[in-house]
Amino acid sequence: MMKENYSKLLVWGLTFYALFFGFDAMYGQKKALHSDLKDPQNLSSFIDSIITSEMEKEQLPAVTFALVHKKKVLIKKAYGVKNVDEGMSVDFDKTLFRVGSISKVFTCIALTQLVDKGLVNLDDDVNQYLEEDLKLDENYPEGVKIWHLLTHTSGFDQKLRGRLFDNKDIRPSIREFLKGELVRIRPPGEMTTYDTYGITLAGRIIENVSGLSFQDYLRQHLFEPIGMTNSWVEVPDDFKENLAIGYGLKNKEYVPLKYELYTTTPASSIDASTTDMTKFIRAILGDGSVKGGRILSKKMAKQIKEPQFRIHPDYPGFTYGFWEDLSYEQRAIWHGGIMNGYTSSMYLFPELELGFYFVYTRDFETGPNPRLRHILQKKLLDRWFNKKVYPTDNIIKIDTKRFEGTYANILYCHHCFEGEGASRRIHSMESIGEGSLKFLGTNFHAISPLEFVDEPGTHKIIFKENEEGEITHVIGNFGSDAVYEKLGEPLLKASLGKDYSSQKASSLKAMTYRGMRDWQKAAMEYEKITKIRPSDGRAFHYLGFCLKNQDKPEEAINAFTKSYDLGLWKGYNANYIAEIHALSGNSEETYQWIGKMIALGKEAGDSADEIKGFIFRNPALKKFEDDPRILEMLKD
Secondary structure, eight states, rough: HHHHHHHHHHHHHHHHHHHHOOHHEEEHHHHHHHHHHTTTTHHHHHHHHHHHHHHHHTTEEEEEEEETTTTTEEEEEEEEEEEEETEEEEOOOEEEEEEETTTHHHHHHHHHHHHHHHHHHHSSGGGGGGOOGGOOOOOOOSOBOOOHHTOOOBBBBOOSSSSSEEEEETTOOHHHTTTOOOBBBTTTTTEEEEEHHHHHHHHHHHHHHHHOHHHHOOOOOOOIIOOOTTEESSSGGGGGGGGGOOEETTTTTEEEEOOOSSSSSGGTOOEEEHHHHHHHHHHHTTTSEEEEEEEEEEEHHHTTOOOOOBTTTTOOOBBBOEEEEEEEESSSEEEEETTTTTEEEEEEGGGTTTTEEEEEEETTTTSSSSHHHHHHHHHHHHHHBBOOOOSSSSOOOOOGGGGEEEEEEEOSSSOSSSSSTTTGGGGEEOOOOOEEETTTTTTEEEEEEEEEETSSSSSSSEEEOTTOOOEEEEESHHHHHHHEOOOHHHHHHHHHHHHHOOOOOOHHHHHHHHTTTOOOHHHOOOOOOOOHHHOOOOHHHHHHHHHHHOHHHHHHHHHHHHHHHSSSSSSHHHHHHHHHHHHHTTHHHHHHHHHHHHHHHHTOOOOOHHHHHHHTSSSSGGTTTTTHHHHHHHHO
């Protein structure tokens, strides 16, 4: 009886709350969302103000934006020009943009179509759909399945090199490219990695099962059924005049960028109008169809939006092709894309049948990083939803020494000696007291033996351990790719095998030794790399870093200078060289290298404050910040 009365009171209380505050408040939504969907004019003005301001501030030649709700396009916006020299305005319906990595979503949807039709099964081993020369090694008990490709859990290493070609005539096919590139470094289904190789392999499976080229399959089975008549996997020459040109910046002047030709086309290479993208979004948010054209069954259309892989219920994972965002009380699925001169973003809220898409003709690799993508997304999400906050009153006291060490974001090539971007992905985990850790500049406190929350309660990290109880990974809930490996012998054995010490030089070995502060072994690994590839500026940069920490200043300067001369990370190399000269009291050489950094900053279009911020965040150079010679150099 008491339980029954409690239930009645609970129902009454929830009903009162909903009536008084609105059902949207119960589910983390703000009243602004309801108002925006009922009368989108205010929202349209809000979006205008953000985009026009950022376009001027960040020099964005062209932007388009679309908002979709329940199969209707509520807002469609086009700003700027598709060609700076000719001044042609952007057309929402006709102008094409490169969507970049959003192409991965299309490839996953195409693969789920084959599942829908019974031509492949989610639990099938991918080897049964591959040629003999593409079949995967059986170095783990479980084979890679179709499901693993769709959820980015295949366990492939990510080399991320050798994918770009200048000429279509010499570019290898998907099959030719993948030969020897599919290296398995972890068991499938264990961890998510942003997987370019798994998605490209999915493209090859689509070709083998359908008997069509990847381009023809997408056109016949995905684009045409829902009326995406202005979309291609690489726009044909006859339609290139509709393509908005992608731009970089040099000395604050627009520089048209080369059209990129990838071998990994299933992961990168769709060109589409914004109108066509709204058709795709409407099909995904709905039941898999748009105005009579269907790309998925109703069952699969529902399934592709559901969470398929998460490390933990509170941590974002993957659906079939989409990342999840769980940072607000309203769950979202999303994907972004970056190509030379293009940045795109697609954010969907499946439970609300709501989504937005935008694209602009600049990217972070060419000139100062344009922040519109992050600013617009955050302002829209903050306007509509409440941030998710975790309780911080259940902190426990545990020994945190076992978590200490150096961690690396897992998106790099473990078996290669070039190690794409690996050194910049190293982060320290520090114990700062009983039950407390510092990671990525943030303090986290234990709420369970393996789980920690930050002080505002907005972010969590969770640790993974192997069968021996050794810590192997830390995963953050602040991004679907926020997965970090703990550097050390367990990782070396797991990724490279027990005989790792006798293998050729690799980025993982060099990075591990560097993370462990074993500078002698790290230097030896980088010396091996320079012998293998003497023109590799990356190797000389790392070697310089190791020598600097071994207190060998002259050798370090030689290595950094070699890397600088080879054109790699010139600003960072110059900064280290200036630091060494400053610490040794050689002011004239310090001035010279600070001058080179200033010249590099001006060439990139950075402001004086941005240049100063980069140079003088180095404590060894701080005393030169107000030097008259330096201030004179900083003048325009």
